[in-house]
Amino acid sequence: xxxxxxxxxxxxxxxxxxxxxxxxxxxxxxxxxxxxxxxxxxxxxxxxxxxxxxxxxxxxxxxxxxxxxxxxxxxxxxxxxxxxxxxxxxxxxxxxxxxxxxxxxxxxxxxxxxxxxxxxxxxxxxxxxxxxxxxxxxxxxxxxxxxxxxxxxxxxxxxxxxxxxxxxxx
Amino acid sequence: xxxxxxxxxxxxxxxxxxxxxxxxxxxxxxxxxxxxxxxxxxxxxxxxxxxxxxxxxxxxxxxxxxxxxxxxxxxxxxxxxxxxxxxxxxxxxxxxxxxxxxxxxxxxxxxxxxxxxxxxxxxxxxxxxxxxxxxxxxxxxxxxxxxxxxxxxxxxxxxxxxxxxxxxxxxxxxxxxxxxxxxxxxxxxxxxxxxxxxxxxxxxxxxxxxxxxxxxxxxxxxxxxxxxxxxxxxxxxxxxxxxxxxxxxxxxxxxxxxxxxxxxxxxxxxxxxxxxxxxxxxxxxxxxxxxxxxxxxxxxxxxxxxxxxxxxxxxxxxxxxxxxxxxxxxxxxxxxxxxxxxxxxxxxxxxxxxxxxxxxxxxxxxxxxxxxxxxxxxxxxxxxxxxxxxxxxxxxxxxxxxxxxxxxxxxxxxxxxxxxxxxxxxxxxxxxxxxxxxxxxxxxxxxxxxxxxxxxxxxxxxxxxxxxxxxxxxxxxxxxxxxxxxxxxxxxxxxxxxxxxxxxxxxxxxxxx
Numbered sequence: 001x002x003x004x005x006x007x008x009x010x011x012x013x014x015x016x017x018x019x020x021x022x023x024x025x026x027x028x029x030x031x032x033x034x035x036x037x038x039x040x041x042x043x044x045x046x047x048x049x050x051x052x053x054x055x056x057x058x059x060x061x062x063x064x065x066x067x068x069x070x071x072x073x074x075x076x077x078x079x080x081x082x083x084x085x086x087x088x089x090x091x092x093x094x095x096x097x098x099x100x101x102x103x104x105x106x107x108x109x110x111x112x113x114x115x116x117x118x119x120x121x122x123x124x125x126x127x128x129x130x131x132x133x134x135x136x137x138x139x140x141x142x143x144x145x146x147x148x149x150x151x152x153x154x155x156x157x158x159x160x161x162x163x164x165x166x167x168x169x170x
Numbered sequence: 171x172x173x174x175x176x177x178x179x180x181x182x183x184x185x186x187x188x189x190x191x192x193x194x195x196x197x198x199x200x201x202x203x204x205x206x207x208x209x210x211x212x213x214x215x216x217x218x219x220x221x222x223x224x225x226x227x228x229x230x231x232x233x234x235x236x237x238x239x240x241x242x243x244x245x246x247x248x249x250x251x252x253x254x255x256x257x258x259x260x261x262x263x264x265x266x267x268x269x270x271x272x273x274x275x276x277x278x279x280x281x282x283x284x285x286x287x288x289x290x291x292x293x294x295x296x297x298x299x300x301x302x303x304x305x306x307x308x309x310x311x312x313x314x315x316x317x318x319x320x321x322x323x324x325x326x327x328x329x330x331x332x333x334x335x336x337x338x339x340x341x342x343x344x345x346x347x348x349x350x351x352x353x354x355x356x357x358x359x360x361x362x363x364x365x366x367x368x369x370x371x372x373x374x375x376x377x378x379x380x381x382x383x384x385x386x387x388x389x390x391x392x393x394x395x396x397x398x399x400x401x402x403x404x405x406x407x408x409x410x411x412x413x414x415x416x417x418x419x420x421x422x423x424x425x426x427x428x429x430x431x432x433x434x435x436x437x438x439x440x441x442x443x444x445x446x447x448x449x450x451x452x453x454x455x456x457x458x459x460x461x462x463x464x465x466x467x468x469x470x471x472x473x474x475x476x477x478x479x480x481x482x483x484x485x486x487x488x489x490x491x492x493x494x495x496x497x498x499x500x501x502x503x504x505x506x507x508x509x510x511x512x513x514x515x516x517x518x519x520x521x522x523x524x525x526x527x528x529x530x531x532x533x534x535x536x537x538x539x540x541x542x543x544x545x546x547x548x549x550x551x552x553x554x555x556x557x558x559x560x561x562x563x564x565x566x567x568x569x570x571x572x573x574x575x576x577x578x579x580x581x582x583x584x585x586x587x588x589x590x591x592x593x594x595x596x597x598x599x600x601x602x603x604x605x606x607x608x609x610x611x612x613x614x615x616x617x618x619x620x621x622x623x624x625x626x627x628x629x630x631x632x633x634x635x636x637x638x639x640x641x642x643x644x645x646x647x648x649x650x651x652x653x654x655x656x657x658x659x660x661x662x663x664x665x666x667x668x669x670x671x672x673x674x675x676x677x678x679x680x681x682x683x
Contacts, residue, residue: 001519021601025342028189032349035364042359047631048623051448053615054363057348064342071338080602087396087600096395100593102311103387103568107585110576123565130561131397141562159577 015072015086022069029062098129114164119146174304181528186521190233194533198540199235201241205248208255209389210567212242213243213500213609218574219312220507228511229526233533234486235507239500240292240534243443243480244541247284248552251277251472252405256678260443260479263451267471269405269479274467278409283421283469284476285545291429291477295484298433300531307492310517315624316635318493320645322618323437325495325610328652333444334604337653342498343603347611351373357616358623360519370583375591377506379575380612383588386571388595390564395596404556411502411549413469421473422616424454426475435478436485442656443482450478477571482532491515491527494617499606502613 036054071077106122111120123142124135132138150170153159163170184190204215216235223231225352238451246261251268264284271280313321330340353364365371411420428450435446454474464471489495494516496502510516513523520527545552575588598605629635636642 018601021597023430025346029345032364032427034411035366038355039360039363040359042356042361046358046623047627048359049357050363051624053348053619054352054455057352061342061345061349064338064345067338068342079335084601091395092397093395095397096596098294099391099394099568102588103572103589104593106572107582107589109578110572111580111582119569122567125570126565127561128566130394132559132565138556138562138565140514145566149569150574155573158225158645159222160580161577162580 011081011085014081014088017088018072018081018084019069022065022072024065024066025068026062029058029060029065032061033059057117065145094131095131099126100128101124110164111162112164113148114144114166115161116146116163116170117165174301177304177524177528178300178532180525181530181532181569182228182528182535184219184525185233185532190230190529193230193234193535194237194537195540197243198244198537198544200234201238201243202240202245202541202552203241203555205245206555207558207563208249208253209393210501211259211385212239213381214385214571216507217378218570220378220503221574221578223507224510228508228513229529230626232449232504232526232530232579233503236530236534237537237540239485239504240480240537241541241544242331242500243483244285244288244545245311245552246479247288247472247476248281248545248549251280251284252407252553253556255647260447260482261475263447263475264472264479266295266451267468267483268385270465271467271469271472272405272407275409276469278411279417279469280544281407281411282413283417283473285542285549285565287421287425287428287473287477289542290425290482291432292484292541293535294426294429295433295481296531296534296538299484299487301489302437302579303531306488307517307520310492313493313517313641314639315621315628316639316642317645318621319618319625320636320642320649321439321493321495322614322621324645324649324652325497325614326618327466328439329419329497329610330604330607331653332657333606334591335602339601340605340607343598343605344607344611347380347608348593348606348615350380351615355389357620358565359363368583370581370587375587375612376575376578376584377503377609377613378578379584379588380591381503381574381609382575382596382646383591384595384608386567386661387582387589387592387597388605390568390571391596392599393560395565395600395663404553407550407553410414411546417469420469424450424473425477427453427457428474428574429481431474432478432481433485434499436482437488437590438485439489439495443479443486446478446482447475450474459596460564462601484524491519492517494519496610496613499609500540502610505613540663549661586617599630617658 032054036058039051039054041049041051042110046144102125104120109118120143123145124138127138128135150161153161200215201212204212206211215238230278239259245262247264247268249265250256250261250386251272254265254269256262256265257555268284272552326344330344331337353371355372357364362372362552362589370610431450432446435449436443451471451474454470458464458468458470460468486497489497490501490504494505494514496505505515513519513526572585575584595605625635626633635647
């Protein structure tokens with residue numbers, strides 16, 4: 001996590017990322033506050049209505065976001081910047097984004113293909129993305145996982161999972 | 171005193187039934203396995219199992235969950251010692267001396283002192299729990315809504331202030347959790363809040379979705395992003411797993427001190443086992459007669475923290491069972507497990523469900539014995555688990571994480587929300603935000619809001635009730651103290667006009683999973 005070299009590798013990009021994170025937090029606070037007015041107050045008299053906590057949380061996030069933005073600009077948190085910069089230098093965005101995309105594809109295919117087939121496909125794919133070099137083994141594990149989980153969940157534990165393509169067979 | 175013993179005997183009678191023994195064994199085995207595996211911890215495991223255990227008998231399910239938590243504490247030491255990578259945050263302190271011992275060929279002794287120390291500490295602290303918890307439960311009957319609200323504030327403040335590198339980032343993490351906790355229909359008035367017009371959000375976001383997103387997906391994406399600069403080697407254990415008489419002699423006092431540090435710190439609302447393990451580490455280092463060995467494998471440096479982390483687990487159960495207050499992310503998930511079975515931990519739990527409470531406590535004694543067997547004679551099996559390739563491990567975590575969320579209601583939207591929270595978790599790790607406070611915020615928000623409303627309707631809208639009740643005031647002052655505490659060394663240095671070394675003391679990393 002911590003970097004040993006005193007000179008951060010990419011301070012500019014690290015700073016940009018941190019400021020963006022601070023802005024996102026601030027904007028989230030703002031969005032919550034705009035939503036508060038849309039919360040109905042409910043009928044009857046209550047001492048603490050349903051708007052109080054959302055308002056407190058919204059204001060809190062807004063203030064914390066601004067404070068964090070200050071830590072990335074005027075009162076710079078040098079340790080944090082150095083840490084993020086060293087992480088930035090080592091970041092493999094391709095792997096990260098491919099992992100996320102394969103997850104989304106997996107979730108979308110669960111219903112149409114069924115749990116077993118989707119899992120049998122997903123496991124070797126994500127394994128490959130994460131650096132596995134033995135595709136045959138991964139396919140075997142994926143098929144086994146998909147089958148065993150599907151049968152154990154639907155037959156033994158009584159949890160519903162989509163059968164999909166294998167509806168007539170399993 | 172006598173009624174405690176009778177209750178405990180009843181508990182043992184019920185815990186010794188075959189079904190509960192099997193569930194305890196399953197729990198501790200699973201717990202040890204996930205403790206050994208990096209990237210997956212007890213909080214995530216229990217969260218994943220929650221949807222599967224809806225139809226379980228509550229006592230059996232909770233015995234299994236406690237076993238998982240406990241086993242995770244034992245198993246974490248193995249990875250710390252052999253891999254220099256802590257399996258759990260509570261095992262970070264063990265890595266310093268443990269890995270050094272393994273490198274100099276004394277891995278067997280390090281594993282032995284960790285396992286036996288965990289057993290000694292676990293047994294003593296379960297004894298403490300047995301006798302302390304009923305007393306606190308009786309005291310807790312005095313708690314009124316105002317006091318409960320102040321208690322949640324204390325939990326929020328101590329977790330964010332004492333754990334993690336930055337108070338500000340801890341607070342942001344906490345508030346994100348509070349925001350997620352607010353989403354859904356307000357219980358009191360039936361008004362939808364912060365649902366952004368999405369009907370799936372009306373029921374709120376399930377804790378399982380948040381926990382799996384933050385812990386499993388967030389962690390997996392983070393590991394994927396850092397794939398290029400991770401190289402790990404597993405040190406082989408050539409020596410016998412056991413200790414020489416000299417090592418026994420040096421381990422004993424460290425175990426006992428570790429237990430005494432771990433139990434009370436676990437019971438305080440400060441994030442579980444992380445702080446006491448570091449505290450035990452520094453205590454042992456200061457007291458050691460073999461200062462030259464530190465950094466090269468001093469056995470006290472493994473014995474103390476490992477005892478502390480197991481003692482802290484029993485400590486964590488004290489506020490959880492008696493006040494319904496979780497002090498760590500894992501404890502927060504356990505609280506959710508109780509709530510699924512319509513059980514509200516708190517002072518009344520000991521009166522309403524004594525069978526469950528005492529069977530659970532008795533199962534801790536039994537689980538401890540099981541864990542000693544699992545971790546001493548059978549240790550080599552767990553070392554084999556370490557050889558699972560990283561790619562397979564994280565692929566498996568993602569499959570089980572998706573399964574855990576999808577099996578709740580076969581909902582694509584739930585899975586997408588979980589992935590979105592995973593992306594948030596990824597950026598939180600990347601920018602140094604602790605994720606523990608988020609989970610605590612999600613789970614404690616309903617309690618904080620309900621007690622706040624109750625307190626104010628009792629006082630007819632007068633907010634001074636939080637400051638006029640001595641108990642509530644005391645808890646709020648303690649919360650303030652927790653925020654100020656990390657800054658005191660710097661303040662004192664400034665008052666003495668000495669150069670300030672560190673602005674703020676850091677007690678732990680706050681990366682519990």
